[in-house]
Amino acid sequence: GESVGLHLPTLSVQEGDNSIINCAYSNSASDYFIWYKQESGKGPQFIIDIRSNMDKRQGQRVTVLLNKTVKHLSLQIAATQPGDSAVYFCAENFPRNTDKLIFGTGTRLQVFP
């Protein structure tokens, strides 16, 4: 069935560099997207969300970009820090008019000093 997926299972970056984590979704009717961060042994933690009426949303050191034309979502982390090392999941709200989320398989971000 339709699903959310990720291009890269593992991303390694040097401390201080910017990170970009990508996600492709296939439910064109989805109108709400979320990025979660999951550290080892913990539950997923909300990072940032975006609705389909926006192309970009910024938080503290993070930016989410939404390209509805190609059904692509990305998470940008500025000045990546060791504490950013975790698995990152994108999720889409589907079906609409519910609170259900479909999660991608996750990308592991490794930050090297």
Next chain:
Amino acid sequence: GAGVSQSPSNKVTEKGKDVELRCDPISGHTALYWYRQSLGQGLEFLIYFQGNSAPDKSGLPSDRFSAERTGGSVSTLTIQRTQQEDSAVYLCASSRDGRQYFGPGTRLTVT
């Protein structure tokens, strides 16, 4: 304020035994979700409660799995006659505005 809590944090059980996992959602959150996460994998949806509506059980993998939500708050996920393939982390989340907040999970090991 208090987040989503789950208990126990770890559970080791013998194959064939029943287990109960508990979730305390954030106060005031009307929606509650259960997910399963196998090692190194993504989140597998199990069941979803929304207010007083009938739960969405479409993700439950077999009839050995069931869940209840009493009084619109605490939820219990029950797995009967556990199998080794049930070993995973079971995550609970609650939401009010679509943004789901997760608990720390219960790590279940079936020996």
